Amino acid sequence: MEHQHVSQEMRKCAQMCHECHDVCLETLQHCLHMGGKHAEAHHIRLMMDCVQICHTSEDFMLRGSDMHGETCRACSVVCARCADDCARMGDDAQMTKCADTCRRCADSCRKMAGAAA
Amino acid sequence: MEHQHVSQEMRKCAQMCHECHDVCLETLQHCLHMGGKHAEAHHIRLMMDCVQICHTSEDFMLRGSDMHGETCRACSVVCARCADDCARMGDDAQMTKCADTCRRCADSCRKMAGAAA
Amino acid sequence: MEHQHVSQEMRKCAQMCHECHDVCLETLQHCLHMGGKHAEAHHIRLMMDCVQICHTSEDFMLRGSDMHGETCRACSVVCARCADDCARMGDDAQMTKCADTCRRCADSCRKMAGAAA
Amino acid sequence: MEHQHVSQEMRKCAQMCHECHDVCLETLQHCLHMGGKHAEAHHIRLMMDCVQICHTSEDFMLRGSDMHGETCRACSVVCARCADDCARMGDDAQMTKCADTCRRCADSCRKMAGAAA
Numbered sequence: 001m002e003h004q005h006v007s008q009e010m011r012k013c014a015q016m017c018h019e020c021h022d023v024c025l026e027t028l029q030h031c032l033h034m035g036g037k038h039a040e041a042h043h044i045r046l047m048m049d050c051v052q053i054c055h056t057s058e059d060f061m062l063r064g065s066d067m068h069g070e071t072c073r074a075c076s077v078v079c080a081r082c083a084d085d086c087a088r089m090g091d092d093a094q095m096t097k098c099a100d101t102c103r104r105c106a107d108s109c110r111k112m113a114g115a116a117a
Numbered sequence: 118m119e120h121q122h123v124s125q126e127m128r129k130c131a132q133m134c135h136e137c138h139d140v141c142l143e144t145l146q147h148c149l150h151m152g153g154k155h156a157e158a159h160h161i162r163l164m165m166d167c168v169q170i171c172h173t174s175e176d177f178m179l180r181g182s183d184m185h186g187e188t189c190r191a192c193s194v195v196c197a198r199c200a201d202d203c204a205r206m207g208d209d210a211q212m213t214k215c216a217d218t219c220r221r222c223a224d225s226c227r228k229m230a231g232a233a234a
Numbered sequence: 235m236e237h238q239h240v241s242q243e244m245r246k247c248a249q250m251c252h253e254c255h256d257v258c259l260e261t262l263q264h265c266l267h268m269g270g271k272h273a274e275a276h277h278i279r280l281m282m283d284c285v286q287i288c289h290t291s292e293d294f295m296l297r298g299s300d301m302h303g304e305t306c307r308a309c310s311v312v313c314a315r316c317a318d319d320c321a322r323m324g325d326d327a328q329m330t331k332c333a334d335t336c337r338r339c340a341d342s343c344r345k346m347a348g349a350a351a
Numbered sequence: 352m353e354h355q356h357v358s359q360e361m362r363k364c365a366q367m368c369h370e371c372h373d374v375c376l377e378t379l380q381h382c383l384h385m386g387g388k389h390a391e392a393h394h395i396r397l398m399m400d401c402v403q404i405c406h407t408s409e410d411f412m413l414r415g416s417d418m419h420g421e422t423c424r425a426c427s428v429v430c431a432r433c434a435d436d437c438a439r440m441g442d443d444a445q446m447t448k449c450a451d452t453c454r455r456c457a458d459s460c461r462k463m464a465g466a467a468a
Contacts, residue, residue, distance in 0.1 A: 149392035
C-alpha cells in the first residue's frame with residue numbers, strides 16, 4: 001500500500017518504547033513502595049517523564065509521523081538519564097531490569113532519531 | 118512482594134488494551150488514506166476516543182490502581198462502539214482486524230470492570 | 235456551524251478537568267517532596283490516576299465526543315476519591331487547594347455524565 | 352518553598368502549550384468536517400502529533416522537570432510545522448486562529464528550550 005509509512009525499524013523501535021513505558025510504570029510503583037532513595041522526588045519525576053515520552057514517541061512512530069525523529073531524540077535523552085538513575089539504585093531485580101530496558105530504548109531511539117535527521 | 122498489586126488477569130487485560138491502542142492508531146491512518154466513509158469525522162473521532170481510553174485503561178492496570186474498574190468500564194463501552202463502526206466498513210483486512218481486536222478488548226475490559234465492582 | 239458539537243457546558247467542564255489535571259500534577263510533586271504520608275504509594279498512585287483521567291476526560295469533551303459521558307463518569311469517581319485523600323492531609327494550602335479543585339471537578343463531571351446518559 | 356521548581360516562565364510556556372493543545376484538538380474536528388485538503392491524512396496526522404507533543408511538553412514543565420528542554424525543543428519543531436500547514440489553508444477563522452496559536456507556542460517553546468540548554 002502506498003500509504004504504508006511504518007517501516008519494520010520504526011515498528012521495532014515503537015515496540016521498544018512500549019516495553020520501556022510498561023517497565024517504568026511498574027517500577028515507579030515499586031519505588032514508591034520501597035521508599036527512601038527510591039522514592040526521592042527527583043527520581044519519581046524522572047520516571048514519570050520517561051513513561052510519558054516513551055508513550056509519545058511510540059505513538060509518533062505508529063502514526064508513521066515524519067516528525068518522529070524529534071520525539072525519538074527527546075526519548076533517547078530521557079531514557080538514558082533514567083537508566084543511569086535506576087542503575088545507581090541497582091541492588092534489586094526490578095531496578096536492574098528497568099535500567100536495562102531504559103538503556104536499550106535509549107539506544108533504539110537514538111539510532112531512529114539519527115536515521116530521521 | 119507484598120506490594121505486587123498487578124494480577125495476571127490485570128496484566129492480560131492491560132496487554133489487550135495495548136494491542137487495541139496500537140491497532141486503532143494504525144487503522145486510523147489507514148482510514149484517513151482511504152477517504153470516503155472511512156474518513157468521516159464521526160468515525161475518526163471514535164477511533165481517537167478508542168486510542169486514548171485504551172491507553173488510559175492500560176496505565177490504570179499497570180499501576181495496579183484500585184480505580185481500574187472505572188476506566189475498564191468506560192473502555193469496554195468505547196471499544197464495543199468502535200468495533201461496530203469498524204465492522205460496518207468491514208470490507209478489507211485492516212478494518213476486520215481492527216473490529217476483532219476492539220471486540221476482544223471490549224470483552225476483556227467488561228469482565229475486568231465486573232470483577233472490580 | 236453544523237459540526238459545532240462542543241456546547242458551553244462541555245467546554246466549561248473540559249476547562250474544569252484541565253484545571254484539576256494541572257493542580258494534581260503540581261500537588262503530586264509537592265507530596266513527593268513532603269514525604270511521609272503525603273508520599274505513600276497509594277496516595278501518589280491515586281494522584282497519577284486523577285491526572286490521567288482528567289486529561290482524557292478533557293480531550294473527549296474538546297473533541298465533542300458522544301462518548302464523553304463514559305469518561306466523565308470515571309473522572310467524577312476518581313476525582314471524588316482524590317479529593318477525600320487530599321482532604322485527610324489537609325493541613326497545608328496546597329493540599330486544601332487540590333482537594334477543593336478535585337471536588338469541583340467531580341461535581342462538574344458527575345453532572346455532565348448524567349446529562350449524557 | 353525549596354521544592355518550588357516551576358518558574359513563572361515555565362508556567363507561562365506550559366499555559367501556551369495547553370492553549371495550543373486545545374485549539375489543535377478542536378481544529379482537528381473542524382478539518383475532518385471540512386473534508387478535502389483539510390482532511391488529508393498528512394495534515395490530520397500532523398495535528399495529532401501537535402496535540403500530543405503539546406500535552407507532553409506542558410506536563411514536563413508542570414512537573415518542574417529538568418528534562419523539559421528536550422520536550423520543548425520537539426514541541427517547537429512540531430508546532431512550527433503545524434503552523435505552516437494550517438496557514439496554507441488559511442481561508443477561514445478557525446485555521447487562522449490555529450496557525451497563530453501554533454506559531455506563538457513554537458516561539459515560546461524554542462525560547463524555553465534555549466534557556467534550558
